[in-house]
Amino acid sequence: MIKPDHKDKIESNLNKGADSKHTCKRIENMFAVHNENRTMIAIKEALVKLAEEGLLNE
Amino acid sequence: MSSFRKKISKVTEILTLPDVLVEINTLISRTDTSASDIAKVINTDIALSTKILKLVNSAFYGFSKQITSINYAIVILGFSAVRNLAVTAFVMDLKYNKICDFESKDFWLFSINTGITAQYLSERLGIDSKDEAYMSGLLHDIGVVILNQYFSEEFSTAFKYAQKNNCTLLEAEKKLLEFNHVEIGEIILESWNFPEKIINVCKNYSNPDKVTSEIMPHLVHLADGFCRALKLGNPGDNSLPELSDIAMRKAGIAEGDVYSLLKSILDKTKLSNNFLQ
Numbered sequence: 009m010i011k012p013d014h015k016d017k018i019e020s021n022l023n024k025g026a027d028s029k030h031t032c033k034r035i036e037n038m039f040a041v042h043n044e045n046r047t048m049i050a051i052k053e054a055l056v057k058l059a060e061e062g063l064l065n066e
Numbered sequence: 067m068s069s070f071r072k073k074i075s076k077v078t079e080i081l082t083l084p085d086v087l088v089e090i091n092t093l094i095s096r097t098d099t100s101a102s103d104i105a106k107v108i109n110t111d112i113a114l115s116t117k118i119l120k121l122v123n124s125a126f127y128g129f130s131k132q133i134t135s136i137n138y139a140i141v142i143l144g145f146s147a148v149r150n151l152a153v154t155a156f157v158m159d160l161k162y163n164k165i166c167d168f169e170s171k172d173f174w175l176f177s178i179n180t181g182i183t184a185q186y187l188s189e190r191l192g193i194d195s196k197d198e199a200y201m202s203g204l205l206h207d208i209g210v211v212i213l214n215q216y217f218s219e220e221f222s223t224a225f226k227y228a229q230k231n232n233c234t235l236l237e238a239e240k241k242l243l244e245f246n247h248v249e250i251g252e253i254i255l256e257s258w259n260f261p262e263k264i265i266n267v268c269k270n271y272s273n274p275d276k277v278t279s280e281i282m283p284h285l286v287h288l289a290d291g292f293c294r295a296l297k298l299g300n301p302g303d304n305s306l307p308e309l310s311d312i313a314m315r316k317a318g319i320a321e322g323d324v325y326s327l328l329k330s331i332l333d334k335t336k337l338s339n340n341f342l343q
Contacts, residue, residue: 037304038294038295038305039306041232042308045308045309045311046311046321047309047310047321047324048308048309051292051295053324053325054324054325055296057325058296058328058332063329063332064296064297
């Protein structure tokens with residue numbers, strides 16, 4: 009049996025994962041139309057990292 | 067005269083800059099102006115002075131002691147920063163039609179964040195123009211609000227096209243309309259007697275490399291793009307125009323710096339919604 013506080017933590021991580029997936033999809037869409045220059049590649053990589061850390065607004 | 071020119075010249079007749087702002091601009095351009103000269107002018111408009119004090123005392127500035135007078139606010143923040151707050155309060159009160167889910171507060175949040183980001187980029191670069199950078203970022207898309215309010219049918223058409231085709235509002239306007247929000251912004255800022263430098267940013271930020279070597283259009287170009295990428299408000303579309311390598315070089319941003327830069331922008335703008343309360 010999972011302890012209640014640990015269960016909350018798991019749920020929170022799952023939600024964070026789902027949010028990050030949604031955000032990464034938005035980032036993919038945003039960059040889909042570009043012939044990526046060096047700047048755009050650097051921005052995309054930074055955004056994905058921020059999304060994975062749960063730091064982006066959605 | 068085209069019907070657009072007729073209509074926009076009527077708009078510039080109706081939509082004038084308040085006398086208080088005109089006076090503040092005149093005072094700031096003079097060398098013998100004191101803080102109390104500007105405070106006297108601001109205090110003649112109770113609504114404006116209340117709004118400025120509210121902004122100055124918001125968590126965004128984080129002063130430990132409450133600032134209770136405009137005079138003191140000017141001494142602490144400086145002439146130009148207080149003028150910027152007055153302009154922010156004025157533009158946020160401009161009329162606006164909600165279209166689909168695009169609300170004025172989301173648009174102004176985007177514009178304020180672009181201003182804050184442009185200010186940060188200019189500070190980071192060590193150039194002495196942070197107040198000009200904020201004002202340029204705040205007003206860079208002012209034409210969107212004018213288009214929304216006074217050409218609402220055209221705005222609605224372009225807005226829906228941009229949403230559907232995943233392009234910028236400007237691209238949609240260029241495709242569908244005889245005019246666009248950049249041209250409208252330029253006309254409005256000229257009619258309000260804003261400095262040439264700020265009008266040039268509004269005119270050139272979307273494609274700075276091809277038209278200017280000045281730094282500010284490049285900084286606002288990047289600030290606009292970073293705020294779009296980070297979804298800091300709503301510019302009216304979900305697109306991210308391609309950002310210029312040249313602008314990045316001019317702003318002194320190496321590719322390896324982008325992650326920490328975006329993180330700093332998130333931090334700098336996290337309290338910007340204080341401006342909207």
